[in-house]
Structures are given as structure tokens and as C-alpha cells.
Amino acid sequence: MFNKTLLSCLIMTFSAGAYATQVPVMGNVESKCVVTQDVVGVFGNPQPGTLSTNPSDGGVMPIVRYDVVQASYYSARITHPNSFTESPALSDVVYWEGDTSVAQVSDPLMSDYDNTKIEYDNVTEVALTVAGSTWFKVDASATYGVGRALPGGSYQATVTAECIAI
Amino acid sequence: MLLCSSHSYSNEVFGVTQNATSFGYQWVMTNILPQQAGLQVNAVIYNYSVDKVTEDDFLVHVQNENAQGEGYIFRETDDWSGIPGNTINKNVAVPNIDISYWGLGSIETEGKGTVYDAGVYYSYQFDPCFDPQSNPSCPGYESPVDLNFEDASIYDPLADDMIQNELDRKANLKQQKEDEERRERLKIAQEAEERSGLESLLGIEETQYEFSEEQIALHQQLMALRGLPVGYLNSLVGGSYEDTITLKDKELPNNRRGLRVGLAQELKHQQLINLQYAK
Numbered sequence: 001m002f003n004k005t006l007l008s009c010l011i012m013t014f015s016a017g018a019y020a021t022q023v024p025v026m027g028n029v030e031s032k033c034v035v036t037q038d039v040v041g042v043f044g045n046p047q048p049g050t051l052s053t054n055p056s057d058g059g060v061m062p063i064v065r066y067d068v069v070q071a072s073y074y075s076a077r078i079t080h081p082n083s084f085t086e087s088p089a090l091s092d093v094v095y096w097e098g099d100t101s102v103a104q105v106s107d108p109l110m111s112d113y114d115n116t117k118i119e120y121d122n123v124t125e126v127a128l129t130v131a132g133s134t135w136f137k138v139d140a141s142a143t144y145g146v147g148r149a150l151p152g153g154s155y156q157a158t159v160t161a162e163c164i165a166i
Numbered sequence: 167m168l169l170c171s172s173h174s175y176s177n178e179v180f181g182v183t184q185n186a187t188s189f190g191y192q193w194v195m196t197n198i199l200p201q202q203a204g205l206q207v208n209a210v211i212y213n214y215s216v217d218k219v220t221e222d223d224f225l226v227h228v229q230n231e232n233a234q235g236e237g238y239i240f241r242e243t244d245d246w247s248g249i250p251g252n253t254i255n256k257n258v259a260v261p262n263i264d265i266s267y268w269g270l271g272s273i274e275t276e277g278k279g280t281v282y283d284a285g286v287y288y289s290y291q292f293d294p295c296f297d298p299q300s301n302p303s304c305p306g307y308e309s310p311v312d313l314n315f316e317d318a319s320i321y322d323p324l325a326d327d328m329i330q331n332e333l334d335r336k337a338n339l340k341q342q343k344e345d346e347e348r349r350e351r352l353k354i355a356q357e358a359e360e361r362s363g364l365e366s367l368l369g370i371e372e373t374q375y376e377f378s379e380e381q382i383a384l385h386q387q388l389m390a391l392r393g394l395p396v397g398y399l400n401s402l403v404g405g406s407y408e409d410t411i412t413l414k415d416k417e418l419p420n421n422r423r424g425l426r427v428g429l430a431q432e433l434k435h436q437q438l439i440n441l442q443y444a445k
């Protein structure tokens with residue numbers, strides 16, 4: 001009687017070890033491209049109907065920095081503003097102009113980005129072919145109607161800087 | 167059991183220098199880096215702008231000479247050839263190079279172009295307890311000698327074995343010299359005495375010769391024959407004989423020749439004395 005009981009217990013023990021299991025594999029990819037806002041832009045108001053970030057107009061150009069650990073894996077996409085995100089009510093059209101260019105480099109070869117950049121609409125795309133840091137400055141201006149003064153109030157626009165894996 | 171422990175430790179101090187190019191594109195590092203023992207430079211941060219024609223060749227060297235040898239301890243070259251001018255902003259890590267290696271710093275250019283608005287900064291770190299004696303809280307700090315006389319041990323040089331041995335050695339040398347001189351003097355005295363004894367001995371022989379048996383016999387014969395005068399054996403009465411010489415010239419002039427000789431002798435004497443002290 002005792003022997004049978006022990007045998008059945010052993011069988012139960014062995015059958016418990018036959019279960020299958022699935023082990024998850026976790027991974028995390030951190031981008032090797034970092035975008036940092038270096039300088040906040042300020043609109044100058046050289047004319048009643050004009051707002052500009054150009055220093056000659058009393059403005060400050062916003063500057064963004066791209067840090068790339070490995071060359072030729074990312075491209076920078078910078079969009080200069082074509083509308084106000086905050087402004088008084090405007091009854092006329094606003095004409096936007098903008099330009100993105102290299103402000104500072106950590107390697108002289110990055111200075112050539114101005115020659116290789118691709119521009120369309122209000123977007124500038126630069127293939128980041130050199131590892132290191134590149135500073136881009138954005139010059140943007142807005143002209144209200146034709147010879148019209150902008151209404152008084154607070155105006156705000158946004159520059160979008162993205163790092164895209166190629 | 168309650169165990170108490172206390173220890174002090176030192177934290178690394180990190181810092182960045184002022185702009186080395188404040189007074190030109192060549193700088194002396196002793197004026198830039200803090201003169202702290204054990205200081206190490208871990209990075210060089212620089213920026214400058216380049217004005218050039220895109221097609222031109224242009225090289226910019228940011229460098230530091232090796233103060234411990236030839237060449238450069240740090241030299242970063244930026245090649246702007248065929249590239250439009252721009253502003254460069256660079257952070258170059260260096261493997262914690264000791265302050266003693268950092269020599270003259272400079273920005274040099276090659277080719278056509280201009281560098282302007284330059285800035286060079288050195289990131290450094292150092293251990294404030296590199297010299298443990300710099301601060302009592304540093305590990306390994308040793309208190310200086312306490313000037314409290316109750317605790318202070320007085321150093322007696324005469325108790326020093328080395329000094330005592332040297333003194334003994336000198337004393338022995340002096341003693342040996344004195345012994346030697348004493349022996350020399352005794353020897354001289356002994357020789358003099360022997361000489362004197364010999365003379366005496368010789369004197370006795372002369373006496374014996376003077377008063378030989380034949381002479382004594384002859385003397386006795388003469389005495390017996392009364393051949394000798396009566397006063398032969400009488401002794402003369404002694405006394406003093408006064409000087410009767412008188413000098414006519416009371417004043418004698420100085421003998422110049424004699425004076426010269428005297429002076430010469432004195433000079434010679436002085437030279438001989440000096441010879442004793444000459445090495």
C-alpha cells in the first residue's frame with residue numbers, strides 16, 4: 001500500500017517538469033541623434049507690418065543643435081514658420097520668408113552642409129554626413145498684407161527641428 | 167562592541183580656464199592653468215570663425231607644445247580647404263595630461279584665410295590632497311612637530327652613535343699622536359743620556375790615562391826627591407776680577423746693516439711660522 005502511494009507521487013512530480021515556457025527578449029534603441037534648442041528666437045519689429053528674427057532687424061535667430069554620434073545615419077529636417085501659433089486677430093494675409101543655414105560646426109566639413117542642403121516649401125533637409133555637432137540658425141520674417149501695420153499684441157511662431165533616420 | 171571609524175577624503179576639483187586667447191593667439195600656460203600640484207587637463211574646448219574664399223586651401227592648428235620634450239602635447243588641425251568659412255565649436259578630450267606637459271599654446275594658420283573671434287578653454291581637474299600636507303583633513307596628513315616642550319624630545323647630538331664614534335675616532339687619533347710624540351721625546355732624551363754617559367765614560371778613560379800608574383809613580387818619585395816646587399800643590403785663591411775696560415764712545419750709532427739683517431731674519435722667521443699653517 002505504501003509503495004503504490006510513493007510511486008504515484010513520483011509520477012506526478014515528473015509530469016510537472018514537462019511544461020514549456022516563453023522567455024521575452026527586451027531591447028531598447030536610443031537615438032544616436034539628439035536635437036537641442038540652443039537659442040530661443042525673438043522677433044524684431046523693424047517696420048509696422050514686419051516681424052523678423054534677423055539681428056539687423058532687431059531680432060534674434062533661433063538656433064538648434066544636432067548632435068550625431070555616427071555619420072551618415074540621420075538627416076536634419078528643419079521647418080521655418082509659415083504661420084503664427086499665437087497672434088491677435090489678423091484680417092489680412094501674412095507673407096512668410098525663411099532660411100535655414102549652418103551657424104556653427106564641430107568639424108570643418110560640416111560647413112559644406114549649406115551647399116548640400118535640400119530646400120522645399122518652408123522645409124530644409126540636411127544629410128548629416130559628419131559625426132559631431134552642428135548648429136543651425138533660422139532666419140524668418142513675416143510681412144502683414146501690403147503696407148499694413150500689424151495689430152498690437154503678442155505674436156508667436158514655431159520652428160520645427162527633427163532628426164530623421166535615413 | 168561598538169566600533170567607531172572616521173576617515174577624511176578628498177574630492178576632485180573640476181574647472182575650466184578663462185579664454186586663453188584673450189591676449190592674443192599665443193599664450194603661456196602658466197598664466198592660464200591654476201598652478202596646482204597634480205592638476206590634469208582632460209579636454210580642450212575651442213571655437214573660432216574663419217573668413218575665406220571657399221576654393222582656397224586653409225588649415226588652422228590649435229596646439230600646445232610639449233613642455234617635457236619636443237613636438238606638441240596637443241595639436242588639433244581643422245582643414246577648411248575647399249569649404250566655406252564658418253564658426254567651429256570643438257571639444258577635444260585628452261587623456262588627463264599632467265600640467266607639467268603643457269607648454270606654449272597657440273593658434274597657427276596655413277594658407278589663405280583669416281581666423282577671428284577665437285576662444286580656447288582648458289577643462290581640468292585636480293585632487294586638492296595631492297600633497298597630503300596641504301590640508302589637515304587630507305588622508306596621509308602628518309602633524310608637524312609639536313613645539314610643546316613637555317612632549318618634545320630633545321635631540322642630544324652627543325648621544326648620537328655616529329657623532330660619538332666620530333668623536334672617539336678623533337680622540338684616539340689625538341691620543342696616538344700624543345703617545346707618539348711622548349715616545350719620540352723619551353727616545354731623544356734617552357739618546358742624549360746615552361751620549362752623556364759615553365762622554366763621562368770617555369772622561370774616566372782620559373783621567374785614567376792622565377793619571378796612569380807610571381805618572382803616579384813619577385809623581386811620587388818627584389815628591390820624594392823634592393823635585394817639585396813647594397807651592398805645586400797649593401791652590402790659588404779664587405775671586406772675581408772687576409772689568410777694567412772703558413769705552414770712549416758712549417753713544418754707539420745704529421748699525422743699519424745689522425738692522426737690515428735683523429729684519430730679514432724676522433721676515434724669514436715669520437715665513438717659517440707661516441709654513442706651519444700652510445697646507
